[in-house]
Amino acid sequence: MTRALHVTVREKSFAGTNGAPRIVLRDIDFRVELGEFIAIVGPSGAGKTTLLKIVAGLDSTFAGSVRLAGAAITATPIGFVFQEPRLLPWRTVFENIALVLPRHADRSVVTRLLGEIGLADFAETLPPQLSLGMARRVALARALVVEPELLLMDEPFVSLDRPTAERLRVLLLTLWRARPCGIIFVTHDLREAVELADRILLFSAAPGRLVADIAVPLARDRRADAAAIDTACAAITLRQGRAACS
């Protein structure tokens, strides 16, 4: 039996400008099997990033719990790919990835990963000299080098041109197949979610609520089947009663 992550957020709020609390998340309750790829889709301001931070342990001021197989998540290796690459500009690509490894870990794994993401020749390059697409690949490698049981991704391919984003999606699936782990992938792009995920959690506008938990009715290697993806998008959109899939 695979281990599962259980996330419950009864309520999460921030202090509003007028002093009154502004609720960003409410009545969230879902499970993710480790090995499963789920996407969270919702409009801007639905609290998707906040939810990822709660799962990652970056925010503990909420009513609810994050448990992995019934225990706290603190001992579980987690990978996180932020919206921006968040690389250290004063460290080389290699050093940025190796930084998150335990002190005496075998560093050859970094070289191997650099090869897999197609940046073997850029090991000694500093991040400011990389394109955004390359920096995003490095951020992905950094998240995977810790061999995470859970990988959290916050709109990792946003603001990339379409071909680059497409290549990165393919790379992500390839790397995930080689290193199965639970993935929570936040996006506002329903089509991207359908292309990648096993399940889609649909969030409402602020305050974000979980309004639907939908299993994607497509086999893996679905990327080439544009018509099937379109149909799935249309079905989900119809179910939501809104035209979000363009």
Next chain:
Amino acid sequence: MTASALDRATAPRSTTIVVGIGLRAASFALFLTIWEIAAHWAGAKTLPPIEAVVAALLDELMSGELLHHLGVTLARVFAAFVVAMAVGGALGLAMARWRVFDLLLDGWVVLLLNLPALVIAVLAYVWFGLTEAAAIGAVAVNKVPLVAMTMREGGRSLSRELSEMASVFRLSRWRRFRHVVAPQLVPFLLVATRSGLSLIWKIVLVVELLGRSDGVGFKLQLYFQLFDVPHILAYALAFAAIVQAIEWGLLQPLERRVGRWRR
């Protein structure tokens, strides 16, 4: 890469270096020319010509006096600098990190920042006697608020995004400080170092002039009483040369090294 390609790659850099040295030499020559003209115009008693100052410099150098007093002053500068950077740095970072520290110490920092160096030096000698510790302490106290203010700004400007990254990947405290925090503080540390040294040089001389029996400040006071302008200028120039050497030989290369990722 072929030899000719290498030449092409290195040519602009060597040209830049040559132009840089040339401009600095021209600037120095201009300084000497203005000095000579001014010396002629003002008279040797007020502003001695260059050769008189060089003679005084050689005289002090040969007798061993110059090196002794320069060494004593530099040791005081170094001691006061280390104390001021350590105390000011720790206070500044604590003020950036904890609001309560900021509220408690902000008034003190502003008060010390605006208190004349001379007042602190005089009070230190009155309260603690004409001792080495009082002299170094007085200089350090003058500098601490400036370092604290600079490092507080550095602490406040630390990237929250990188801090989150370090947290999510569970970097140890030491790794987080060494790889994430310290490199962000380096520019502020360099500003504090440069402004600190330039301030400390000046205050150390005042403190020596007031209450020490050795050091460049003491010698300047001695030659002032004798109205010996060539010797005053000889000590001032020797001191300025050392400061310049530290600037060119230590601070600027250090700045280039730590800031190379920005290029």
